[in-house]
Amino acid sequence: MSFDWVLLIQLTIIVVCLFFLIDYALRFPFPSRAVAPFLPPMKRWPVEQLWKWVEDGSPDPGFLRFFMRDPERRIPPGDDWIAAVDGTVLAKLTRDRRNFLVISLNVWDVHVGRIPFPGIITGYIEHGDIIDSDRSDPLRDEPYYFLRGKRSPKQRYMEVQTDYGLARIRFITSYLSRRIEFFHPVGSHLEKGQRIGRMLFGSTCVIEVDEDYAFEAKEGQRVVAGETIILKNPKKKL
Structure with a gap:
């Protein structure tokens, strides 16, 4: 019996969709992991979610990397x-x-x-x-x-x-x-x-x-x- 690639692809799509649907339900009303990477920081990590992480002592690793960033700056010359x-x-x-x-x-x-x-x-x-x-x-x-x-x-x-x-x-x-x-x-x-x-x-x-x-x-x-x-x-x- 030949392997049905069409059936496998369809099942894979269903599993992926179920994963994102469950993730969305578990994280609601905050952004799901499928959507969050495409959002600006204020939308990706809403302040209500951030304070919940702080109180629980379990901040999101992605937010911590963002928060701890330390970019270089162009310091103006002179005494200003x-x-x-x-x-x-x-x-x-x-x-x-x-x-x-x-x-x-x-x-x-x-x-x-x-x-x-x-x-x-x-x-x-x-x-x-x-x-x-x-x-x-x-x-x-x-x-x-x-x-x-x-x-x-x-x-x-x-x-x-x-x-x-x-x-x-x-x-x-x-x-x-x-x-x-x-x-x-x-x-x-x-x-x-x-x-x-x-x-x-x-x-x-x-x-x-x-x-x-x-x-x-x-x-x-x-x-x-x-x-x-x-x-x-x-x-x-x-």
Whole structure:
């Protein structure tokens, strides 16, 4: 009896269709594996699905590879300051003779930070889980304070001595993802655009400088770490 190739092909098609149908049913309402590769990141990994993975401790390996990406950037020459992270400018604040630029990241942004200006790391400070109780924080009473609404927020920031005075770069995360990693020890000299650290699912970065330096980035503006200029031709203090 001759082998029926037509029947085999038809059975194969049926099995493949059943596989994708079952996969679709199991992953509903999230994209099936047949569709996901053709979708942009925000559609491929919906935020509801991402938080479920984080809470369960079982993130998708494909998303983890995407999240941990660390692309090269074209650092602008000269003294212009650059954005520390990818994201959207949430606010520009002035408190206690200091200027603050608040950048909000979404979960699909690159989470590796870069230093906006050259300088020497002079220290690291960690506030712990409940920052709102820390009365030394100059932004504690801000009406749209970027930590409000976060459950058990945590932040670490690096202090950097620069030609423009003392600067601080804060990384902030929430209760679901409290891992903050800085790459360099105290005393390290960093060049503008050099990588400084990573937030694991972190959501906010704050650049803090002397009040003499007014950030030119606009609220609502999308910025790219290492490339977007946030202040042009700042005058050095030293």
